[in-house]
Structures are given as C-alpha cells and as structure tokens.
Amino acid sequence: RRMSDVILLGQTLSFAGDPFAAPWSEVTRHRERGGVLIRDGRIAAVDEGDILRQANPGAELRDYGRALISAGFVDAHMHYPQSSIIGSWGKRLIDWLNGYTFPEEMRLADPDYAAETAGRTLDLALAHGTTSLCSFCTIHPHSVDLFFEAARQRGMRVVAGKTCMDRNAPDGLRDTVQCAQDDTAALIARWHRKGRALYAITPRFSPTSTPDQLEALGALWAANPDCLMQTHLAEQTDEVAWVRALFPDARDYLDTYERFGLLGERGLYGHAIHLEPREIDRLAETGAAVVHCPTSNTFIGSGLFDMAGLKGRGLSVGLATDTGGGSSFSMLRTMAAAYEIGQLRGTPMHAAQLMWLATEGSARALHLGGTIGHLGPGAEADLVVLDLASTPAIAQRTDRATDLWEALFPTIMMGDDRAVRDVWIAGKRVEMT
C-alpha cells in the first residue's frame, strides 16, 4: 500500500487482443463497476472496483459513477502546424496544400507563433481525450523543439519529426538534402527517447522530396532504426498520377519510398487509399503500418479507405484525425467517420473495433502497444473518462440502452469534447485550461 495510489471507479473497457482478428466479444472486457489502480504513473491493476478498494485501503478514490474509463485516445497522424486552418473550404489535396497549408506552415518560421500553436494544439487534443499523438512539424527545426517541449510540459507521450521538403514547395518552405539530413540527425540526438518523446523521420511525401533527399533520409533511418518514419501514401488519384510522372522508374507509389530505404516495420503511411496489389503485399510483408484518416478523406475528397480488406490482409492500421486536412480534433468524431466509410463500403465496424482502433490500434501502429492506448497492468496511465450522456440528444438515446455498446455507440457517433469528463496523463489528472 502506498500513499500515492489512486483508484478510478466507473465502467471500464479493456482489450485483450485485436477485435478484427478474433470475435470482438472474445477480446473485449467490460466491467459495470470497474476500477483502475494507478501507481507511479502506470496502471497497476484493472479489476472490479470493490476488489481494488479492499486490496488498497490507502488509495485515493475518484468515483466516476456511470462514466466509462478507457485508455486515452491515440491520434496516429496529424499536423500540429495546421490547427489554425482546420475547416478551410473548397479544395482538394494539391490546391489545399498550396492554398491553405503551405502559407500557414510558413508562419511557423516565427518561433513564438510555433510555440503558441504547439501548446494550443496539445491543449485541444487533451480537451478531446487524446493523450498521445504523432505529428508532422514544419521544415523549421524549432517547430520540432517547441512541440516536444510543449508535450514535455504536459507530460504527454508524443511522436514527431521535422517535415522535409526540397522541391515542389514555396520559397521559405524548402530545405536541402544536406540540411534535412543534418537537422534531422541533430533533432534525433536531442529528442528521441528523451522522457516520453519519440522521433519520426519525416519526408512529407515523395512529390516534395528529390530522390536524393529520400535516399539521404533512408540512410539516416538505417543508422537510427529505432526511430519511426512517417509520410503520406496514395491519398488522392491526382497525387498518385503526379508521383508516377515524377518517378517514372518506380513500380508504384510505395516503391518511391521502398527503393530509398523508406519502407520498414517502423514506417507509418498516412491515408493509403489508392493502393495497388503489390503495395498491399509489401506493406503486409514488412509489417509497416497504414493510418486511416477518415474525416480528412471525406473532407478533402480523397476516397474510401478499405479497412476490412487491409485488416483482412493482416496490416497494422492506426486511426487519426489528420488535423488540419481532417475536420475534427475529436477521435470520437473520427471513429464516427470511420464507421460511416465502413457503411459506404458495406463493412460497418462494431463499436468495440472502433474503440480498439482509436486506442490499441493506433498505439500498435506506433510500436507502443502495451505502453499507451492500453487499459491494463504495466501501461502508462494515460486515460480518458467518457460521459455517455453528455448532451440532451445523446442522453435521451442512451436512456434506453441495454448494454455497454448501445450506451457507447451514440457517444461515438454524436459525441465531442463535451463527452470528455476527465483526462489523466501519466497518472495525473489534467486540469483543463
């Protein structure tokens, strides 16, 4: 018994496996009156609330009643520099990048603005129940320092990297082969596995890097194989055609990464909608992860991600907002969009699968399975507590629910930051600003 122990009481939801690989009911554990014991920043136990209370009489109690305690949400692909342009009207990918994104990313040349944007983004993420995220930064190295620093101040586990671009981007937003390599190497040395930070080598996507830059970043990844690598893949058909024109020798889009050493198990490929059979085969063989960004894919008009097909092939799949191409900071709204895209493809997902994707699935994509996104012993105590009756519209529906799934699904479909009752980071309750 230790004085610093805390027990959270409420409904609890945990996963013992992947609900796409086994029937969801076999790998899902729900307790009506559960408890989570937090000790030294980690989850020490998840059990019946009464059992934890009897075994730990000195622990501080937090009773959340009928609210649902879950692992915090993990957003596996987003762009913190784009927070301020979320919800910008009327463009598709290439025009959206040139018209909205690049001008905004240029503003982060000002370190004060970059710091303010990083802090604001992390506070918005926390308010929406997102406890970890994997973010692109801008080409400016200080955009990475300031983001990791803002995450450190909040105690959050984040993954991030300097976005590298040495062509097809405006003046002021391009680096060079040498400078991308040198800046990235210095940032890895400064941040990778310092506290809760992890570094992801970050070529934006193959249209904005020369073959030489891709090769240099591939070599850097080979020299730092513990780093993650994040980029974009096959988001829109126009983009795929552009990649074909820029890389006439490549077999397909994925090959523009593969041939330069940028395909590997710790690689994260955002969107992955318009894939060729060979690309799916190679992603499956290498154990690389793809990241589904459903609100972005409908908002920018990219297409319908094949969750059933790719999970069926055994691919690792994360879920993400893709802020600010995505239209919401909320992983609840993101789950809803993923559900709707599944419906349009004739393969709707169960609420258990959606919750798993937003927590365990994204954590596994980041190779942090069991560390974050997991409500079980040994995991870092990053939690979200969801009010399942957060608005009158949701409450009047939930009133007649007969099991957890009926009680939870309206919040997945209709919930937002109002459903987030509390957030815990590394065992400490977050004071919302």
Ligand code: GUN
């Ligand atoms: N492809 C290359 N850059 C980006 C970006 O910033 N957002 C999205 N959605 N796709 C991209």
Ligand code: ZN
């Ligand atoms: Zn993106």
